[in-house]
Amino acid sequence: MNGAQVRPDEIVKLVLQRDERGIRSVFEDYGPALNGVIVRIVKDTRVAEEVLQDTLLKIWNKIELYDSSQSGLFTWMMGIARNTAIDRVRLKGFQVTQKSETFDAPVHSNETSETGTASVDIEALTADMDPKYLDVLTKMYLEGYSTSAAAEELNLPLGTVKTRIRAALTILREKVKNDKTILLGSLLLSLILLLLWAFL
Amino acid sequence: MGISLTEIRDAGLLELYVIGELAPSERGQVEEAIRTYPELKTELAEIEHAFKHFAFAKTIKPDARVLAAALTLIGAGPYPPTPSSPSGGSGGSNLGGLLGLLALVFAGVAGFFWYQGNQAADALAAAQTEVEDCLVKQEASRANIALLNDLQRNDNQLVSITATDKYPQTSITIYNNATTERNYLSLGELPALGPNQSYQLWSLKADTDPIPLTVFDDSTRILPVAFESGTGTYAITIEQKGGAQSPDLTQLIGTFGMTG
Numbered sequence: 001m002n003g004a005q006v007r008p009d010e011i012v013k014l015v016l017q018r019d020e021r022g023i024r025s026v027f028e029d030y031g032p033a034l035n036g037v038i039v040r041i042v043k044d045t046r047v048a049e050e051v052l053q054d055t056l057l058k059i060w061n062k063i064e065l066y067d068s069s070q071s072g073l074f075t076w077m078m079g080i081a082r083n084t085a086i087d088r089v090r091l092k093g094f095q096v097t098q099k100s101e102t103f104d105a106p107v108h109s110n111e112t113s114e115t116g117t118a119s120v121d122i123e124a125l126t127a128d129m130d131p132k133y134l135d136v137l138t139k140m141y142l143e144g145y146s147t148s149a150a151a152e153e154l155n156l157p158l159g160t161v162k163t164r165i166r167a168a169l170t171i172l173r174e175k176v177k178n179d180k181t182i183l184l185g186s187l188l189l190s191l192i193l194l195l196l197w198a199f200l
Numbered sequence: 201m202g203i204s205l206t207e208i209r210d211a212g213l214l215e216l217y218v219i220g221e222l223a224p225s226e227r228g229q230v231e232e233a234i235r236t237y238p239e240l241k242t243e244l245a246e247i248e249h250a251f252k253h254f255a256f257a258k259t260i261k262p263d264a265r266v267l268a269a270a271l272t273l274i275g276a277g278p279y280p281p282t283p284s285s286p287s288g289g290s291g292g293s294n295l296g297g298l299l300g301l302l303a304l305v306f307a308g309v310a311g312f313f314w315y316q317g318n319q320a321a322d323a324l325a326a327a328q329t330e331v332e333d334c335l336v337k338q339e340a341s342r343a344n345i346a347l348l349n350d351l352q353r354n355d356n357q358l359v360s361i362t363a364t365d366k367y368p369q370t371s372i373t374i375y376n377n378a379t380t381e382r383n384y385l386s387l388g389e390l391p392a393l394g395p396n397q398s399y400q401l402w403s404l405k406a407d408t409d410p411i412p413l414t415v416f417d418d419s420t421r422i423l424p425v426a427f428e429s430g431t432g433t434y435a436i437t438i439e440q441k442g443g444a445q446s447p448d449l450t451q452l453i454g455t456f457g458m459t460g
Contacts, residue, residue: 032256033259035262049262056267060274060419072245074248074255126257140221165215172254176246
């Protein structure tokens with residue numbers, strides 16, 4: 001659903017005012033992204049629903065602790081979602097460090113967008129990325145592996161894991177910058193065409 | 201003296217900082233470096249943005265029932281409709297001006313068509329919002345009814361907490377149902393938590409180590425918690441945030457003795 005979206009600062013304001021529309025906006029604008037990580041960590045859609053619910057409640061109850069000078073709202077919320085999911089896995093007696101089978105979750109690429117993150121194409125985003133970087137990025141960011149757990153799982157030295165996550169992010173950052181440039185270029189072209197159309 | 205800018209970058213500490221994967225000492229070093237080198241803030245924002253893009257490329261749509269249940273636990277009540285358009289300006293300030301100019305040009309040239317189209321889009325968005333509101337309210341009502349049904353079952357076992365001498369004011373009731381295998385806690389008075397503490401529920405069985413169950417805080421009045429088959433006694437302790445694998449008995453709040 002690509003309906004109306006609320007800016008992060010407005011969401012924070014709404015939740016601080018105990019206005020439930022804030023949590024609804026969190027769910028609608030960020031829920032799919034948070035859930036994508038939660039499902040991959042807990043590997044069980046029913047448990048994932050509980051974790052997402054807990055995450056929403058924690059966001060509601062801990063919003064006073066959010067400091068926009070420290071991080072963006074999404075990063076803060078993702079931290080809560082990841083930690084809640086990892087705690088749930090740990091309490092259930094699983095080990096995130098265990099060799100894990102591939103989890104075929106129904107991924108909905110491009111289904112959602114948020115301010116500044118419109119229509120993300122995973123193929124384009126990771127097309128130039130060496131699989132060895134993508135592996136580390138996926139394990140650590142999407143599947144909740146710690147640095148040492150990722151190193152063990154991928155049979156790599158700790159330092160290599162850190163180097164690879166940095167390399168993966170460097171590629172991603174470049175890609176995101178290029179996407180912005182392409183978007184700006186498209187808008188400028190549209191503007192020129194519109195102006196020509198208006199004058200002719 | 202703290203860590204250098206190059207060391208921070210080369211060691212991938214900024215990336216790990218954003219994921220929350222740094223040890224407290226490393227975290228402190230990075231935060232100090234951010235204060236010392238303001239340019240790191242921009243870099244950090246770019247890293248956050250890149251991670252966010254990656255997460256948004258890997259979305260999994262959650263069930264609407266999750267929102268309904270969360271709203272119910274938050275406190276129920278009528279939910280004001282989501283605004284049909286974001287109030288205030290747009291998120292990207294660079295694009296904002298450009299889009300504004302584009303809109304002006306477009307409005308000047310094709311104002312009439314724009315007006316008509318916009319009206320139709322607004323009407324459609326309003327209708328869509330109303331439908332979504334109805335669906336969320338319906339789900340919230342269903343979740344409320346399900347919760348009430350669970351709490352009112354005749355075969356529920358209601359047990360009040362036997363508080364320890366350390367926390368005599370504690371008042372919590374457990375709604376335990378062996379048929380549905382569901383537990384709820386009705387939270388009354390609870391001892392205050394420190395900033396890095398949580399409450400944790402435990403299942404105690406004969407000849408077995410305590411089994412760690414739900415970790416919670418006092419943000420809701422009725423809380424669904426884990427059910428553990430064959431539990432003789434449930435117990436609640438105060439633990440470090442996020443819970444523990446074995447209980448800190450010096451921080452035992454109380455127990456619920458179960459029968460049958």
